[in-house]
Amino acid sequence: MSTMLSEDRDFNGLGEQTTDGQTRLTGGSMASIPEYYAGKNVLVTGATGFMGKVLVEKLLRSCPEVKALYLLVRPKAGQSMQQRVSDMMVCRLFDRVREDNPDFHQKIIPISSELTQPGLAISPEDVEKLSACINVIFHCAATIRFDEPLKHALQLNVIATQQLLSLAQQMNHLEAFIHVSTAYANCNRKHIDEVIYSPPVEPKKLIESLEWMDDGMVRDITARLIGDRPNTYTYTKALAEYVVQQEQDKLNIAIIRPSIVGASWQEPFPGWIDNFNGPSGIFIAAGKGILRTMRANNDAVADLIPVDVVINLTLAAGWYTAKHRPKPALVYNCTTGGINPFHWGEIEHHVMLSWKRNPLEQAFRRPNTNITSNYLINQYWILVSHKFPALIYDFFLRLSGQKPQMMRIFNRLHKAIGLLEYFSSRDWEWNSENMSMLMSQLTPEDRKTFNFDVRQLNWPEYIENYCIGTKKYVLNEDMSDIPAARQHLRKLRNIRYTFNTLLVVFIWRVFIARSQMARNIWYFVVSLCFKFLSYFRASSTITN
Ligand SMILES: CCCCCCCCCCCCCCCC(=O)SCCNC(=O)CCNC(=O)[C@H](O)C(C)(C)COP(=O)(O)OP(=O)(O)OC[C@H]1O[C@@H](n2cnc3c(N)ncnc32)[C@H](O)[C@@H]1OP(=O)(O)O
Ligand SMILES: NC(=O)C1=CN([C@@H]2O[C@H](COP(=O)(O)OP(=O)(O)OC[C@H]3O[C@@H](n4cnc5c(N)ncnc54)[C@H](OP(=O)(O)O)[C@@H]3O)[C@@H](O)[C@H]2O)C=CC1
Structure with missing residues (x-):
């Protein structure tokens, strides 16, 4: 005893x-x-x-x-x-x-x-x-x-x-x-x-x-x-x-x-942080532009x-x-x-702000994560923003003789998120x-010396340091590489704009060429734009 x-x-x-x-x-x-x-x-x-x-x-x-x-x-x-x-x-x-x-x-x-x-x-x-x-x-x-x-x-x-x-x-x-x-x-x-x-x-x-x-x-x-x-x-x-x-x-x-x-x-x-557990893995996945959607209650603590x-x-x-x-x-x-x-909606906002200021290296896409409590909306975005880009990326990897990996990463991410959702959807x-x-x-x-008075905790500052901590101590990225990371995000933005433009042109070609009604709508929109432009030009000539 x-x-x-x-x-x-x-x-x-x-x-x-x-x-x-x-x-x-x-x-x-x-x-x-x-x-x-x-x-x-x-x-x-x-x-x-x-x-x-x-x-x-x-x-x-x-x-x-x-x-x-x-x-x-x-x-x-x-x-x-x-x-x-x-x-x-x-x-x-x-x-x-x-x-x-x-x-x-x-x-x-x-x-x-x-x-x-x-x-x-x-x-x-x-x-x-x-x-x-x-x-x-x-x-x-x-x-x-x-x-x-x-x-x-x-x-x-x-x-x-x-x-x-x-x-x-x-x-x-x-x-x-x-x-x-x-x-x-x-x-x-x-x-x-x-x-x-x-x-x-x-x-x-x-x-x-x-x-x-x-x-x-x-x-x-x-x-x-x-x-x-x-x-x-x-x-x-x-x-x-x-x-x-x-x-x-x-x-x-x-x-x-x-x-x-x-x-x-x-x-x-x-x-300081050294693992992917709990929110850390989610923050990293958001910062890498992989995670676009997750089920969580914006208003839950x-x-x-x-x-x-x-x-x-x-x-x-x-x-x-x-x-x-x-x-x-x-x-x-x-x-x-x-x-x-502090609430999940606020966390999402500050995590996104932080990744804009201090981006991670070699992001897959520009960080843009949205949380929603709606199951169907979440499933829709999983399809459009997770699975579809993963399929395209893996297709290009295959074409270039490399092993496809994006779908596998998303499957693991979905498993992890599925296990965490219970905690982010309730309070x-x-x-x-x-x-x-x-x-x-x-x-x-x-x-x-042994401060545990959380009344003094400034959440936005804490979340920013948390994100930087995952970058420095979990991913071992150097803060001096931030300009290169920003440059990479700009490149991704340009790729996206180019992709979107090509997509519109493609749809235009396919759709307009085949449907009289689509052609009529298109001409109507174009003539409306012209009318608006001529009105704008005329009114600016009068005022001058
Ligand atoms: C902007 C958004 C705001 C909203 C943001 C909401 C956040 C909402 C958090 C709620 C959080 C509640 C937390 C309760 C609080 C406790 O009381 S308990 C403490 C928390 N416990 C945990 O978080 C454990 C959860 N993790 C697990 O159960 C297992 O790791 C999993 C998720 C099932 C994965 O298992 P596995 O497939 O066998 O994988 P595992 O060997 O663990 O890891 C495989 C790889 O994935 C990585 N990984 C592990 N977990 C993750 C992860 N979560 N994400 C990414 N990668 C991960 C590993 O580092 C590893 O990488 P490699 O070394 O292979 O390169
Ligand atoms: N992290 C969190 O968000 C939360 C954690 N907690 C609690 O806090 C405590 C610590 O969690 P955390 O530090 O995050 O967990 P970690 O997974 O980081 O650490 C677990 C520790 O337990 C040791 N361990 C596991 N299995 C064995 C074994 N068979 N024999 C000897 N040692 C073993 C591990 O050793 P090894 O390195 O050898 O694997 C490791 O040191 C836990 O009790 C957890 O329930 C509570 C709330 C939230």
């Missing part, structure tokens, strides 16, 4: 139990966040992922006295876990930490772990080491794929979480266990409070039932199991929350529920949250949980919609009182 159980409810005289059973600060001198993490050993899962990396960077930069970060990492794609961690530390995200402390890598201790294996595949020596020293756990690892087969999503998002909780209970000095969930775990509800809702099914029963089923059988029953949730991701994340909640009497737990995590707002620099905001809140929640040990465990809905709302109301409560507990200095 961990010492945090034996040290039960030691609030250093700073906290008190409220009527709802939660703990609130009552004053007194209290360690700041960096002071709290000083000398602490922190375990991070999912550290090679998007959010994990930002968490590791922020902890090293803003809590420089942290003792060590133990990262549970698996070997992947022929790379050892040490190699993967070394590669991660040389990435641009860590530039600022490197400047402050070139030896920061000494604080990072990779631990080999495959979360889908029994015992998380951690060696007995490592288990012993971790049990003896870890003070705080941040559990970020998960499969975030929307099309993950249920068995695998369950294995990673639920069973691995269960196993990590068991490991946590062996840790002698554990003070906080912070679980990263998603604001969409309960997306089958319209209003989502900061509570853990009853799970759709008892996880233990589901795990036992799926154990004996083969993949085909599981596939057949998946839709019925997930019910009114859109995918296995949100379903298994809901189950994971319940599994975490079950341990709240034994561990000091907090659950963070971010909405759609986007590029960084301020730290370590604006616009686009609940994007910058990754640095989520990480600042997560670290602050670690500090608060360790210091105050709130019971029941606190859930933090980490969202922007209720505080500083939700999240209660985020715990986020505000936590902010009120920070010292003025911590409030600046």
